[in-house]
Amino acid sequence: MSDDVIFWVLAVPAVAAAVMVFRFDSMARATYALLTSLLCAGGEVLLLGLDYLGVVIVLMMTIEMAIMAVFMVMYMMNPAGLMPMTMVHNKKGAAAICAVVFALLAAGILLAPWPSRRGRPSDDPTMDLGLSLMGPQMLTMMTLGLTLFATIVATVVLATRRGRYDRFGDDLTARGADDPVRGGTGR
Numbered sequence: 001m002s003d004d005v006i007f008w009v010l011a012v013p014a015v016a017a018a019v020m021v022f023r024f025d026s027m028a029r030a031t032y033a034l035l036t037s038l039l040c041a042g043g044e045v046l047l048l049g050l051d052y053l054g055v056v057i058v059l060m061m062t063i064e065m066a067i068m069a070v071f072m073v074m075y076m077m078n079p080a081g082l083m084p085m086t087m088v089h090n091k092k093g094a095a096a097i098c099a100v101v102f103a104l105l106a107a108g109i110l111l112a113p114w115p116s117r118r119g120r121p122s123d124d125p126t127m128d129l130g131l132s133l134m135g136p137q138m139l140t141m142m143t144l145g146l147t148l149f150a151t152i153v154a155t156v157v158l159a160t161r162r163g164r165y166d167r168f169g170d171d172l173t174a175r176g177a178d179d180p181v182r183g184g185t186g187r
Helices: 003-023 027-047 051-075 091-111 125-159
Strands: none
Touching: 003 027, 027 051, 051 125
């Protein structure tokens, strides 16, 4: 497939899913529409040859939307965010602001004096992007990422009230005398 075809195959669903974020009437559906849009955008970044950044976008957005969906199931007053609700507030004002911003951005694209390319593309755009973003702090950021991941895992482990085998030993189907729920989770 040519790059042009791949671009349009990713661009059309990205825009359609982004529009659906505001058309759906439930938080859960809007979350998955946003995930679809962002995955397509990550594919576009991969198409540009920025493999590291594209993979980071895909992984980060997938994990972020999964966490958002879990929190919606846990904390929303309606079941899993599936009950109808409005996703847009002040529709007329928001539409007016969007139209003005779109017109300004389109005018900027058409009227800006775009520079012509000088030199040739880098041999390793991923390395150059990393150095541009992080500079000499790349090792610090990698260590920070691992530390944050370990913190998240430790927090989840410490937040659980009891473990899998804390109920009745290896027999997970046993029921305690005062426990009405099979498996011992009804305390």
